[in-house]
Amino acid sequence: MKHLFAGLAAAALMAGAASAQQSITIGHSLSPESHYGVGAQAFIDTLTELSGGAWTGEQAPAGVLGGERDMIEGLQIGSLDVVITSTGPLGNFVPEVYALDLPFLFRDYAHARKVLDGEIGDELLAKIDENNLVGLAWSENGFRHITNSRHAIATPEDLQGLKLRTMENKVHMAAFTDMGASPTPMAFPELFTALQQGVVDGQENPITVITATKFWEVQDYLSLTGHVYSPVAILASPVLWDGLSDEEKGWFHEAAKASAAATRAEVNRLEDAGVALLREKGMTVTTDIDKAPFAALAEKAYSVYTDQYGTEMIERIKAVQ
Ligand code: PAF
Helix, strand or coil: CHHHHHHHHHHHHHHHHHHHCEEEEEECCCCCCCHHHHHHHHHHHHHHHHCCCCEEEEEECCCCCCCHHHHHHHHHHCCCCEEEEECCCHHHCCHHHHHHHCCCCCCCHHHHHHHHHCHHHHHHHHHHHCCCCEEEEEEEEEEEEEEECCCCCCCHHHHCCCEEEECCCHHHHHHHHHCCCEEEECCHHHHHHHHHCCCCCEEEECHHHHHHCCHHHCCCEEEEEEEEEEEEEEEECHHHHCCCCHHHHHHHHHHHHHHHHHHHHHHHHHHHHHHHHHHHCCCEEECCCCCHHHHHHHHHHHHHHHHHHCCHHHHHHHHCC
């Protein structure tokens, strides 16, 4: 009998412990092996470790919960807890973030990371917080390059009339119109089929994404235009956030930092290894590209941001050394 009571007590304790454990879902657009998947896992592992197992989590990868815009909306209504998203659709929610999407603004990875990890990054995370979202940290997708199924691209003339999928981002669309392409905004989950069926001729994304998505199966040409840096925001749902203690919020911030560090390490690794892989898979890679004529044409697109916010933020970003 004594044993029976002890057994029941232990079972009750275990049930209590199990129900006390909380689990989050992290949505993102790529595979669990991608730089986003690696970042999502680092988030979960850090959160579990810091909370002594009280918090755990799982990934909703590969756009199973929709495109990035859908997932951001999911955060706002509380149907998702955390999202790792490019800034592609974020300007639709937080227009100040368009400053980060301007073409040919960041000189290199070191410049972009310093801006995002410094006071400008913090200011923009605070703007995110004002728009029914919680900005946890900046992470990274990488510099974007153009792929297509028609011909090698080395000059803006080569872009003329090319049907190019862009993100749902009005700065990017304006820049590609100014550079001579025909931009077609489209959510990422639709892209592979659109390329396969010839609905669009090409797309632009970092090496990380081109490798993770096996675009070599539907695209023959890669041009290392590096026309724009693609930041990533790690966002939480305000619905989740409002129920957390200060200590728990601290764990989430640390988890986001660990996620960004893991993702950036993966971006570094793939910048070289990825191009070699894409060549091996048969893509023709154009590396010798004079960026100046592209940049001169794309500069007009800055007005999408500057007409509303002026040039101050752009000058500040450029001044970061
Ligand atoms: O092209 C996009 O939409 C984004 O770069 C992607 C692939 C969803 C990653 O954030």
